[in-house]
Amino acid sequence: MSGRIVTLTPNPVMDLRTSVDQVRSDRKLRCTDPVRQPGGGGLNVARTIRWLGGNACALFPAGGGTGEDLKHCLEGEALDYEAIPVAGESRENLIVLEEESGHEYRFAMPGPVLAQGEWEALLERLERTEPAPEYLVASGSLPPGVPEDFFARVAGVASRRGARVIVDTHGRPLERVMVPDSGVFLLKPNHNELEMLTGRKLAGEEDEEAAARELTADQQARAVVLSRGARGAMLVTRERTVRYRNPPVGVITRVGAGDSLIAGLVYRLGEGASLEEAVRFGVAVGAAAVASAGTGIGEWVDLEELLEQTEVA
Incomplete structure (x- = not known):
């Protein structure tokens, strides 16, 4: 049985994805019909765990009409959640794909x-969640x-x-x-972010x-998984270092790729897998997200094949 996983997203968002031939200033841009999906770090993680066949409870604040939309979408996905009501309106982000160049433009709002x-x-809800979570993202x-x-x-x-x-x-x-x-x-x-934490350039x-x-030496974290983009990922603990090379996939979007890596990682940890x-598995799930349109993972993705193609050194 999988361990209980809770995700905490202090700033959830409704992502609106659309596309346009070309992004140009000072003119009206005719966009495609928008696709609306819940987003924000922990919500992305919980939704991906659900796609993988696991369960996670998503804890987040929700306010206004956008907050109601978030809850409605999560209910449609049969995702376990608890929304803390707030007075402000939950935020929306806009993600625009420029079809001519293939560039993606992301407009992120600050939130309520x-x-x-x-x-x-x-914090109080996390304090009294029962049973206590085995993993908290x-x-x-x-x-x-x-x-x-x-x-x-x-x-x-x-x-x-x-x-x-x-x-x-990130940041402070x-x-x-x-x-x-x-x-x-x-x-x-x-x-x-690793450069920021250590205060020096990393060549x-x-x-x-x-x-x-260094971050593991004094228990700032027991393990560090460095996300290296196209170069893959690196797991570092006090005892060992393991490097992972991404499986070869075509990049459609990088939105939510890091969250998908975490989702795959914690899903397998909850099933009793070793950290390595x-x-x-998380790297393979992240690659699946990169190759899929939107902030979700397409049903067509062959995750087992991607896992086999994820090289470990």
């Missing part, structure tokens, strides 16, 4: 301002009004309850959560490995 009582309600951006140490507070609450905490965020919230004995089980930065793979190992095996 959360009052102290609203973001504290998320805290990911995405913070909306206005939420303190920069929010993810650090989340890690403290979840780790005290025995959960393995996986964090994927990432810096604030990365402290000695943080309670974080796994961190998933990219190259730029190549050896520098990246050394920097990631779980990361390999």
Whole structure:
């Protein structure tokens, strides 16, 4: 039986995807009919786990008509969730594909301002979730009004309850959560975020490995999975380093690829897989997301074939 997985998304979003022949200024652009899908780090993770055949409970704030749309979409996907009501309107993002060039333009909104009582309600709900989660995925951006140490507070609450905490965020919230004995089980930065955390330029793979190992040395995180884009991924713990090469796929979109990697990883961990095996599966799921239109994964994807093509060094 899979372990209980909870995802926490402090700034969920309704993604509107559309396309246009060419993006040009000062003229009306005739777009295709938009596709609306729930998004935001933890929601992407939970939806992908559901696609994989697992279960995850998504915890997030929701407000206004967009918040109702988010809940309605998740209900249509039979996804377990708990929405904390907030006064502000949940955000929408716009993703536009320029057909002529193949370039993708992403317009990300900041989200509603959360009052102290609203973001504290998320922590309180996590504190009394029963049964206590085995894995807690805290990911995405913070909306206005939420303190920069929010993810650090989340890690403290979840780790005290025995959960393995996986964090994927950026900027100051990432810096604030990365402290000695943080309670974080796994961190998933990219190259730029790893440079920010270590305060220095990282010239190549050896520098990246050394920097990631620094984060594990004083238990800022027990493991680091460095997302390296087209170069694949790298798992670093205090004991070992494992490198993964992406399977060959055509890139349609990179939206949600990192979230899909985490989803595959935590799904396999919940089934009892080793960390090395779980990361390999996550890399294959991330590749499936890259090769699929939208923020979901297409039914046509042969995940077993992608897994076989995911090289490990």
